[in-house]
Amino acid sequence: MDVQALRKDFPILKRQVNNNPLIYFDNAATTQKPRQVINAISNFYENSNANVHRAVHTLSLEATDLYENSRQKISEFIKAKDWSEVVFVRGTTEAINLVAYSWGLNNLGKGDEVLVSLMEHHSNIVPWEITAKQKGFTIKYAKVNADGKLDYDDFENQFSIKTKIACLSQVSNVTGITNDVKRITKAAHDNGSLMLVDGAQSVPHMAVDVQDLGMDFLAFSGHKMLGPTGIGVLYGKKEVLQKMQPFQGGGEMIKEVEYKQGKGCSLSWNELPWKFEAGTPNISGAIGLAEAVRYLQAIGMDNVLNHEKELTKYAVEGMQQCSKVIIHGSSDLSNNCGIISFSVKGLSSHDVALICDNYGIMIRSGYHCAQPLHQEVLKLQSSDRASFYIYNTKEEIDRFVEVLKEIGQL
């Protein structure tokens, strides 16, 4: 993997921030975009822009081909059995909300349980908390060990006949720890439960095979994997999606709206996946995401993961030389996926992030939308997070460590 060569594909990496070369270590929040993705979006608007489906003119047919070919490309990327199992949404958050509202509101009630872990992003907690208040079901939280690793025994022991769906992130957005979702999916299915996997931090970084892992739902975002913002995917097993009600109503998701005088309209839904895609979709977003997938496939997902693991190990070794830096999470890096959370003694996380910003280094500070993990498990007010991707280099990490050493002298 020639990092220096691929960096040339990312125009933004040439810029300076606060009179320093940009070092972008906030990839868990969003990634930068290669020229190929930017061009794919521009090309669509410059040459093929039209609304998709339900028109017979040339531009609409071209736009529809581009949009649906993007779905096909993405379904192959995650090894879905069928392209109709890929629903385009705004991102991971909307994907999980779709399941919570469309499936949850119609299948959960008093006495039922939803099982999540304490390491979840708020996106995998809040939709369930909101719908639980409406339907009266219970949410159970599986424990996470002090080192940030999932307590598998606790998760598995909490399954019961009441559990209707289990929800787990494949990679923690705070610690970078990778969960064995295949194991938890098997436990869910053994207990008659569905399984939802939050793939926001896994799909961009490793090969994910939905058929091998077996989950019923997988949610992920395009913008965390070189694609544009506002596009993401809900993968769902066909047999599960078919039984679900639409999430939103409007154009495209409907087959017929038959008006009967005095009785209003009778409705019938469109086929999968369009049943879940009400209104004009994010066409250029889907095309951009498919281009991002092509870019990642050309590199190879194993190469992506190996590069990030190497950077993570290198960064941790460097950060451990900084006397005031405390790294959170497990010291076992074999399961870490390019994310390091840390604190600097005596400084708030925001101070550290602002100081890094002064040197052109972009890191994140705060809860990273995982307040329960911070408060209940890591016992932190907040943390700093450095997260890496394909275009990051050891030289950038060297600079980052230098800055951390300077910060340690404050």
Add this chain to the structure above:
Amino acid sequence: MATIDDYVSRIEGTCGAEKDVIVVFKYEKKDEAIANILKKAQIKNKIAGIIFELTFQDTSFRLYSSGKAIFRSIKNRQELNNLLASLLL
């Protein structure tokens, strides 16, 4: 007559339990804002010419040469606005 809006681009509450407030100065006015603040506040510490630990009216805060300031223990927006007005105007 100048107001703090002439200098301030955004005020953001931070994520996390600390409840810090970050003031982002307008790019084109940041140097002037920093100069005004440094004239009025007392410098407790200066690090590499880019970070200033300051106190003003019993409030401690940090000012960054990139044009941001981080305030702690601010009770409400009015208190912050009053402080910024005293520092900037």
